[in-house]
Structures are given as structure tokens and as C-alpha cells.
Amino acid sequence: MAVPDNPGRTDAGLVARARKGDPSALDEIVRRHQTRVFNLACRMLRNREEAEDVAQEAFLRAFDALPRLRDDASFGSWLCRIAANLCLARLRSAAWRAEVPTDPSLLPGLEADRRDAPTPDFSDAVRSAITRLPPKYRLAVVAFYLEGRSYAEAARAFGMPVRTFKTRLYRARKMLRDTLGEGETAL
Amino acid sequence: MNCRRVRKQLPAFVDGVLAPCKADAIERHLVRCAACRREAAFLRHLDAALSAQPVVEPPPHMASAIVTRAAARAAARRLGAPRWLEALTFAGVALGMAAAALAALAIAGAPMAWRDPGSAGWSVLALTTAGGLAALGRLYYAAGP
Numbered sequence: 301m302a303v304p305d306n307p308g309r310t311d312a313g314l315v316a317r318a319r320k321g322d323p324s325a326l327d328e329i330v331r332r333h334q335t336r337v338f339n340l341a342c343r344m345l346r347n348r349e350e351a352e353d354v355a356q357e358a359f360l361r362a363f364d365a366l367p368r369l370r371d372d373a374s375f376g377s378w379l380c381r382i383a384a385n386l387c388l389a390r391l392r393s394a395a396w397r398a399e400v401p402t403d404p405s406l407l408p409g410l411e412a413d414r415r416d417a418p419t420p421d422f423s424d425a426v427r428s429a430i431t432r433l434p435p436k437y438r439l440a441v442v443a444f445y446l447e448g449r450s451y452a453e454a455a456r457a458f459g460m461p462v463r464t465f466k467t468r469l470y471r472a473r474k475m476l477r478d479t480l481g482e483g484e485t486a487l
Numbered sequence: 488m489n490c491r492r493v494r495k496q497l498p499a500f501v502d503g504v505l506a507p508c509k510a511d512a513i514e515r516h517l518v519r520c521a522a523c524r525r526e527a528a529f530l531r532h533l534d535a536a537l538s539a540q541p542v543v544e545p546p547p548h549m550a551s552a553i554v555t556r557a558a559a560r561a562a563a564r565r566l567g568a569p570r571w572l573e574a575l576t577f578a579g580v581a582l583g584m585a586a587a588a589l590a591a592l593a594i595a596g597a598p599m600a601w602r603d604p605g606s607a608g609w610s611v612l613a614l615t616t617a618g619g620l621a622a623l624g625r626l627y628y629a630a631g632p
Contacts (some may be wrong), residue, residue, distance in 0.1 A: 321561065323554065323558060326554050326557055326558070327550070327554050330550045330553050330554055331550050334545045334549060334550055334553075335542065335544065335545055338543065338545040338549070339542055339543055342543050343540065348543075352545070352546055352549055355545065355549065355553075356549065356552060356553050356556065359553045359557065360553065360556055360557055360560060363557045363560070363561075364560065422532055422536060423536045423539070426533060426536040426537065430537075441537065445537045445538060445540060449502060449538070451502075451504065469498070470498055473498055473530065473533065476533060477529065477533075480529075480533075
């Protein structure tokens with residue numbers, strides 16, 4: 301994400317203004333980060349209404365805790381961690397798993413314009429397999445692809461050591477591999 | 488490089504983050520090992536399926552809802568009010584208007600119901616009671632745990 305030149309419009313500047321009660325700073329913070337937070341929640345929860353609920357709650361909790369934020373420039377990743385923890389809590393709730401339906405429109409699309417683009421059957425299988433990953437491994441997969449396929453960016457955004465993140469991603473892929481079987485027929 | 492070591496490094500190879508010398512060694516292995524080639528193809532397909540997720544736009548009302556709720560919470564904190572009052576601030580105007588309308592209906596319906604038990608007054612009373620309970624439920628939900 302491009303960082304604005306004006307110091308008052310950087311994350312750190314906006315957070316400082318928001319802490320003093322400037323409502324326009326709150327508004328700009330929300331508009332700047334809402335797509336990332338909403339997409340994180342959509343990919344984790346696979347339900348649009350639940351994702352919106354989590355996104356709103358994440359912002360409100362972050363604003364409530366602004367006085368305790370030590371590094372204003374890290375607001376974005378701090379917010380992501382709050383949203384991720386809210387998602388993990390919901391996914392771990394047995395009641396949530398039993399009641400909330402998956403929204404098919406939020407599962408991985410088939411728009412890959414690549415030579416090795418997956419077949420529809422394979423993509424369907426991946427959609428199904430992701431929903432069966434344990435929450436912390438699902439978060440590793442979601443974080444990696446949300447943060448532009450970068451280990452370091454994803455690890456920083458979600459507040460874990462790079463080594464831990466890589467291990468979780470490796471295990472997540474292995475679980476997907478095991479769930480999807482050999483897969484040659486789908487390829 | 489044997490298959491076991493290659494399989495361990497294949498995800499990093501597919502992600503393009505492996506050091507060039509290691510990537511070269513894996514490429515040489517893949518030329519002669521069909522099983523590892525299939526594994527690499529699987530990882531590339533998985534990567535493509537996951538990379539293809541479109542960005543979903545947040546609902547248009549979401550940003551303003553967050554800012555409104557944040558402002559209500561901040562106002563309640565400044566007043567030192569408890570959370571239920573903060574929720575009341577957020578939903579207060581709408582609930583207040585609904586409560587006033589229900590009260591007016593109840594006042595109008597009660598004498599009618601008392602005079603004539605078979606009249607529409609009982610229906611009005613039942614509806615106002617149900618409406619009041621629904622409003623209270625909404626208020627409780629807005630206040631949260």
C-alpha cells in the first residue's frame with residue numbers, strides 16, 4: 301500500500317489524530333483498512349454477514365484500545381491481528397460451526413489466468429478442503445495469499461515469527477494435499 | 488538431492504523464494520523424477536486456485552456504521568456511561584421513536600379492550616407488547632455481552 305507523503309495522512313499521523321478525538325481521522329482509517337480487514341474475515345469465515353460483523357468489531361476494539369498502541373505506524377497489522385483473533389474465536393466456537401452456512405461466492409474463484417490454471421473440479425475440491433483446515437492453519441493460508449504471497453509480510457501482519465508462519469503454511473499445504481489425495485485425476 | 492529433501496523444499500520452490508542454487512538443484516531433480524514433478528504440479532495448481540480469490544468489496548454502509556458506532560462509544564466513555572447506555576446512544580433515536588409510537592397505541596387500545604373484550608383493542612395491546620419485547624431484545628443485542 302502506498303504511503304501518503306503528508307505526515308498527517310500516514311497511519312501514524314491518522315492514529316495520533318484519532319487518539320485526540322478527530323472523527324475525520326477515524327473515518328479515513330476505516331476507509332483505508334476496511335477492504336483488507338473485510339477480505340481477511342471473508343476468507344476466514346466464508347460468510348459475508350459474519351465477515352462484516354467481525355470487521356466492525358475489529359475496528360471498534362482497535363479504536364477502544366488506541367491509547368495502548370505503542371507503535372502507531374503498525375496500526376494496520378495490529379488491526380489485522382485483532383480481526384484474525386476474532387475470526388479464530390468464531391471458528392473455534394462449536395455453535396458457530398454448526399449454525400453459520402458457507403457462502404459459495406466467497407470461496408476461491410476460478411479466474412486464474414495462468415498456464416497452470418486449475419480445473420473447475422480441482423478448484424471446487426480446494427474450496428471444500430480449505431473449510432476443513434484447523435483455524436490456525438486456515439489463517440496461514442489466508443494470510444499468505446492476502447499479503448501478496450510474502451512470508452515476511454504475512455508473518456508481520458499477523459504477529460508471528462516468520463519461521464512459525466512458514467511451518468504453519470507448510471503444514472496447511474500438506475493437510476490440503478492429504479485431503480485432496482493424489483490429485484492427478486483432477487489435474 | 489533425494490526426493491525427501493526435494494519434497495520439503497518444493498513449497499518454497501513453487502513460491503519462488505528458494506536460493507538460486509537450491510532452485511537449480513530441484514529443477515534438475517524434477518527433470519528425472521516423475522513423482523516429484525507431480526507433486527510440484529499439484530502445488531502450482533493449489534497456488535493458482537488460492538491466488539485466484541477475487542477481492543471482495545466491503546458493503547457500502549460498513550465504513551459509516553463503524554465510524555458512527557465508534558463515535559457513540561467514545562461519547563459514552565467521555566460520559567463514563569456503561570456499555571448498555573452506549574448501545575442506547577447508538578440505537579436510541581430509533582428505539583425512542585418506536586417506543587413512543589407503541590405507547591401511544593397501547594394507551595389508545597387499552598380502554599377499547601377493557602370496554603369490549605372482543606374488540607380490536609386486544610390485538611392492539613398484543614401487538615404493542617410484542618413490539619416492546621422485540622425492541623428490548625434488539626437493545627440487549629446491541630449492548631452485547
